Amino acid sequence: MIDTLSLPVTFGLFGGAGLLIALLGVRMADLADRLGDRTGLGEALIGGILLGLATSLSGVVVSVTAAVDGRPSLAFANAVGGIAAQTAFLAIADLLFRRANMEHAAAEIASVVQAAVLTFMLALPMLAATGPDFTLWGVHPVSVVLVVVYVLGMRTTARVREDPMWHPVTTRETRHDTPDESPDSGGGPWPLLAQFLVLALLLGVSGWVISKTGGRLADELGISETAIGALLTAVATSLPELITTLAAVRRGALQLAIGGIIGGNIFDVLFLSASDIAYRDGSLYHAVGGGDLFWVALGAAMTAVLLLGLVVRERRGIAGIGFESVAMLGLYGLAIGVQAVR
Template sequence: MTLLLLGLLLAAGVILAGGLRMTGLADRIADRTGLGEALVGGALLGAATSLSGVVVSLSAALDGRASLAFSNSVGGIAAQTAFLALADLLWRKANLEHAAAELANLFQSALLLLLLALPVLAYGGPDISVLAVHPVSLVLPVLYAMGLIGTHRSRQAPMWHPVKTHETREDTDEEGGQDDTPTWRLFLAFGLLMAVMGLCGLAIARLAGELTDRTGVSASLVGALLTAVITSLPELVTTLAAVRRGALQLALGGIIGGNTFDTLFLTLSDIGYREGSLYHAIGPGDMFWLGTGMAMTGILLLGQLYRERQGPAGIGLESVGMLGLYAGAVALAAFG
């Protein structure tokens, strides 16, 4: 048991270090390519920091652990959304959702709610599958791709603009144009870190499965509160690092984009799970975490629209709501 826990701690440490390095690279790539912090944070950084979680869910599904695969995905979405509230505490000048106003992040938040609603429909609907894959799993990546296109178009030709205030932080080049590192080297370093994340995810999946078998703790609880939190550590590190750099749109976009990408875990897990539809092999505990993630995303979306300047403890009411909801969910799952 001690070796299992040490292995998980080692993997967590590697993920933390890699995530910190990824933030700086993503910010430089955003400045160099002109794609912007919100889009790079939502697509590139969000997907890259989620890679270890992808491997955990797919590996668990291949081993027939449907609950672990599902709860790792949706539990990570809840945990990562709570990280934004912690980042809000770090940015003392104004509420983070106010200062990081960006249409791309609003668009992706609404997209995330749509993507999370589809597994609910699959769970409550008839048990159908094509080659042991539910049709919803095939729709998810299509909607995700369409969402990326819509996000890019909304940035290039926005039909809506947030009101600029003294606290609003613009997407700027923090390097001041002094970075002369070749762009291909930035992408190469980013790719190598992604590979490390993937290897760590494989190790975590094996260790978590062994821990579940030895302790008898439910796979849903292990997935939502252990593997999901460990594989979400890059999002915590990259979000806090981005806020310290003043790249607020990158911080917000990285979390929202990472959560949106995490819904694709379900597609890969359903493909890897060969005993039928993944959505009809899970239980109420897994759906509880899906509902938690949806509720927290709804609060976040409302917070971005309302854009409160200051709230309790210098953070927005949405941050208080997200932290309270997540803490309550953890308490109910662990002790209920």
């Protein structure tokens, strides 16, 4: 049906779905923060798992729908392009948090572990794309390995948070994750979780609209699917991460902000597993080109810089932010310039 709509209507649907995604993100940040308190799991873990999963639902719908439609570059670039955009969002949040460098203030071992897991997961698609073109029942083995690594990584994150082998040094600027609600407040976590799931469902529907309209825009405007995926649909479906990150920082929930971005990025890598299963013409990793792999490498580079920032914990740097935020914004800006001249 969307394929028969006029170009202005298609633009309108795309913009409307993006706006809905952004509005839902504000409410989800509040619910996730309260769920972290009521469940006792903390902001970083809830942000990395629940908020990361929910805010990524629209993106996974985009990638899977594109794969089913036979658009491998759109599916791939949407997933990995979102990782770069969302990591850059942390630098924007750092600019707004004036007390200190956000990565310094939000010291949390769970975020460090998740960033390391994400860096490893981003290396696997590059290995798959540059290795033998092999599939089992139409699915590349790396797609299965990504899921296994994710499960093991989240188990490790939970274990390390409960029994850490080291602790970050506390300074005047360090912001600790102090619960605002008790586990029994308001009937426990279940009412909040029910609201959260309804909003997540709406995000998924919005993602389907973004995918269909994004594919049509690529066809009508003559723009490559890589550019549409990495810079248009990826940014549109990443709006929940931007909104929830800024809302979390405003609430003082810094661990939730960083955990939500890293967790969302990890789920974005899992888009590739889902898309590879949905793509029935062979290995998704071998159906894409160098332009798509460029965004994987960019995501890995930006995540490595973020990981360094979380470990080094520079108090202040250029413009009151850390070196990692400056580097992440620079890398993302450079990538946009490279994509523009392709």
